[in-house]
Amino acid sequence: MASVHVPLNRIGIGVALVWFVGVLAIGPTGDLSSPASRMLAIFGAAVVLWITEAIPLSATSILVILAEILLVSDQALVSIDDFEGRPYADYFATLAHPVLMLFLGGFVLAECAAKYRLDRNLAGVLLRPFGTSPKAIVAGLMAITAVLSMFMSNTATTAAMMAVVLPVAASLDPADRVRTGLILSIPIAANIGGLGTPVGSPPNAIALGRLADEGIRVDFVRWMGLAVPIVLIVLAAAWFLIVRRYPAQATSIDVRIGGSFDRSREAVILYVTFAATILGWVSEPLHGVPSAVIGFLPVVVLLATKVFGVDDLKRINWHVLWLVGGGIALGLGVSDTGLDDWLVGLVDWGSLSTVLLATTLAVVALVMSTIISNSATANLVVPIGVSLATSAAVDLDPLLAGVIIALSCSLAMALPISTPPNAIAYASGHVETKDLAVVGAVVGVIGLVLVLYVAPPIWEAVGLL
Structure with missing residues (x-):
């Protein structure tokens, strides 16, 4: 008899429906309230x-x-006695949460940078001081990629930098291992750089949104103060690993990229807006204007001046914004209904030390993000982790919990499916799964050790926590 193959998506839908209907049918039991x-x-x-x-x-x-x-x-179809649900408009409003507006500004800037070749031209200018030494070129590529990915999406940054690197790699001897090192350095650096700012990666935004719901506001500079030192250390470790694992046969690499900067009216407006937005973000403590408001300004300016058109708007990663919005909404629902208290009560978290509890949250986030989307992982783990930290059962700072989970999600980069930058590099044909597995796993573990055991005491000592 022939075996019947059931697609995974059908299995997933079936299991989700069974769970959803089954739990609703069973209803409240024990300490689990109806909401x-x-x-x-x-x-x-x-x-x-x-x-x-x-x-x-x-x-x-x-x-x-x-x-x-x-x-x-x-507006629930069937009301619940003694429970006044949150206004339904609040759930819709998560699709326009300030954190999403911050991300939208980053996406618009990234699209415009690609449209007017600002990203590639900047890369060309910034690479010149690194000379032609293979080790120096790898360092330069990683540094530039990391910096760009702090203010642009990791995916957009990787795509732009791969366009820079692939012609260079193709000009090298096929037996030269530095070819793989050059290409592998891009997604690794993009993933690491995404840790550095609130707009660097979706898990950062999800954590900031959940913390904001708890009344904990983290501005742009404070996040950078928490994350950028980790970025620098992990980036240096990743560079050392890559140049040792993929040594160059060539004594020099000629990297000629970029070209003359576009001097059209639209391009000049973009340059000024790009610089003003980043300056506004990093000077937030001085002027007090929320980073989300600053992030929305380039959207308005670039659309109003026709630098960014309607067709360009269609290319925005709206699905990422909706994904983050859904995660924020999930956090609201879990908190409002008391589900977080019930979930927290399932385990005697108080018996765990603060370090062991933080380690558990970080490892769960890292492992899950390795095999599924880091955004999806953050959507699932951040609400529980922050709710757990705000409960009286444990001694864990909610801000620390949110930061640890967000950074751990972004440190997962050991498989082609772990992040879009990994997938782009793997699709080039020059990087194999084992390359990502070795380098990604080592970098992830180094980052995890820093986030869990080295950074927190320093953050607390300098007043960031």
């Missing part, structure tokens, strides 16, 4: 759909928002 049981049905279904990717990740996010409106908001 929390409804939220548990939503949360469990979201876990299954995000892990299996049975439907697009962003589709799961907006499904979460709709389910929360219909089940636990003030």
